[in-house]
Amino acid sequence: MKKFYTLLFVCLLVLLGACSKDNEDEQETSQNDMEQDEALEENNDKEDLDPATGLFMEFIKENKDSDRVAFLATWNNEPIAEINTDLALPLASVVKIIIAIEFASQAEEGNIDPSEMIAMEEVDKYYFPNTDGGAHDAWKSTLEDEEGDVSLEQIAQGMMDFSSNANTDYLIERLGLEEVNNRIEELDLNHHEPIYPLTASIAIPKKVMEDNNIEENELEDALRDLDDDAYRQIAVDLFEEWQEEPWTDEEKEEAGALLDMSIQKVWSDRLTHATAEDYHQIMAMLNNKEHYSEAFYEELDAIFSLDLEDESIVRTAQKGGSTAFVLNQAVYAEDADGNRFEMILFTNDLNLSELEVAAMQVQALTDKLVNEEDFREEVKETLAE
Template sequence: MYLLLWIVFAGIVFFATIPLVSKKNRTRWKITQAIITTVSVILAIIMIEFLHIVPLIGIVFVVIFSFLTDRSTYTKVGLIITGVVVILIAAGAYYVFHDDPDFVQNYIDNHPDLASIHLTVDGETVLSQQGQVKRPLASVVKTIIAIEYANQAAKGTIDPEQSVPLAELDKFYLENTDGGAHPSWLEEMRAAGHIVNDSVPLHQVAKGMIRYSSNANTDFLIEKLGTESINLVIEQLELENHDPIYPLVSALLASNYLNDQHDGNYSNSELEEMLRSLSMDKYRELVWEIHGKLEQGETDFFSQPVSVPMGLQQVWSDRLPNASAEDYAKVMQAISNNTATVPGGEDILRDVMEWPMELHASNRERYAHFGAKGGSTAFVLNQALYVEDHNGKKIELIIFTEGFNFIEQIKMNKNMNSFMSEVIDRHFSTD
């Protein structure tokens, strides 16, 4: 997913080691410099790929070590330049990473074309900015699938304890495309002893779709539950601006599939144009065709790992199911009021959605109920949640944002939780 960054890192290693080809340059300092630079790049890659840190931190890490291994750094002029660079990096890091919940509110206020917020307290709307505008949902859409899962479990159509072979989930897993969500979920399943004979209970698959946002689990559940049943939930909850739901993973492979059908002769820009020119009905048909290929194990049109250029990721992100913040206020309110499912599905759905109550003891102390689903791509950051305090007061908060630049994206990710916490605390503290 970071192909350009890896090329830059490879270039840094190349220019640090190429002088060693000449025998006269193989001094102890030059060799040490090449080793330290190479090690710093390897460590940066490990931090980005396996610890999922922001790429900017890895870049800064490599830059700092490059300065420290440059002999000119230790001259008088070099020390002055280094000092200035360190101050600038520190100032930039403080701006980007310090706690600043107001940044989220300012982004929403200053970008009405790119952001929506909707807040309800005890069933009454107290704030709605661009609440009726349709925006890409990203993984927030998985809430609808969770509702239908709870419906079918309550009706006995499916068995929550059914063992699902991991191989069935692997059909829909694309390596390095989900920020480590699916591997992290599998790691927890192994640690908790839920994996038996390479299978996991269906209920844990649903929980992994919500808590970890596993796209593989999502597309498996879409196949298992049936798209007609899932999309019927949209009608039952009277969501006026909600697009039909379709597979997420298969959509990410649309460009690979089209290119393979035409012998790989299309450029990325041509593929972008082709995908954007398709009507949404035709686009969804294409995605379902790809989904069928994956379900049958026919994967010859792509190879792992998948690398999707940013332009094509933008098409994928834009064409994910859209809905409004008002729609998801209805969804969260229905879950909170136990009206989202058929009778008997309430507790099943809460067990799937209320993972924040399991995650932090402080949430159990503050709230009687707390359910949430976030969603993000490289271009979108969304949150939808409901909370109920121990006095029975209820809040639903929906935030849909998109269109930010790289720095804005970092700050939005860094401050979204603290902003939501401020909003919730402010309204719980008022009578």
């Protein structure tokens, strides 16, 4: 990873007026000198941070008492860090882990055949251009025939490896939304909100504006006035309609045009929430290969686990999730000595600079926690302060 440094430059604007007493000028000068010294000291502290992870660790530490971050990491079931573990935050694409579990379970039970071939147009009906950071197109570019048939397993891999939202909603259609949400109950996830279709949620603003005959400047308030159940139901209704009559490209373009930053914030805030505790429970279960059969884990590994060149790691998987305000990560790993690591990181209400830092340093944080005992101890001490 390239080294990443941030310098904090502080400009002090001193307002000087005519003063009749010399000691007032001296006091003001002394105060300015103190502020400059403090700024330089803070700048030096930033320069001393680990260039790979330091800025992000500072963010976590500074926000540990807020509702903007939840962090839970364990090594062999012993905690490295526990911050806001019962705080429910938007999952973004981390929610796709539940759909992957449902996929592997139905494959094991024979309810779906992972090798079944599907026409690409069935998947593409859920695709909204310019709303997924290029994930869907990136997945299709790896296929031999981008517009040909694909297997259910390839669709699931596209959901997990590339985070295609269109693939996700197609799998919800095939697996059944009720079955997906029943899996949350089966896993005994006490703080997990219901899952609802992702691409359909992108169309909620257009639907609300048309159904209520309101202007675009009234849209944000109208969306926030909806309770969670009503909001989710609109997405479900649209999702069911599309299975019979998908939206045209023009309708999708009109919906996408409404997604300014204020509407994206509503969308991000309304994504399915859960806690770090919920997802740590899931990742620890998967890491230990508990609860389900070997056949289940063979299929899950086919769509979820990562291929690594590092021979010291024998099995690992991770799923990230992000919006313009959120960056999340859920990870498990087992090394050659049988040590097991799990990490859940959820964030919310990030500004642009915080999002950039998180995006650049979260993977280094994960890798160092997996591979470096000294770093695990350092994180443990730092976040315990």
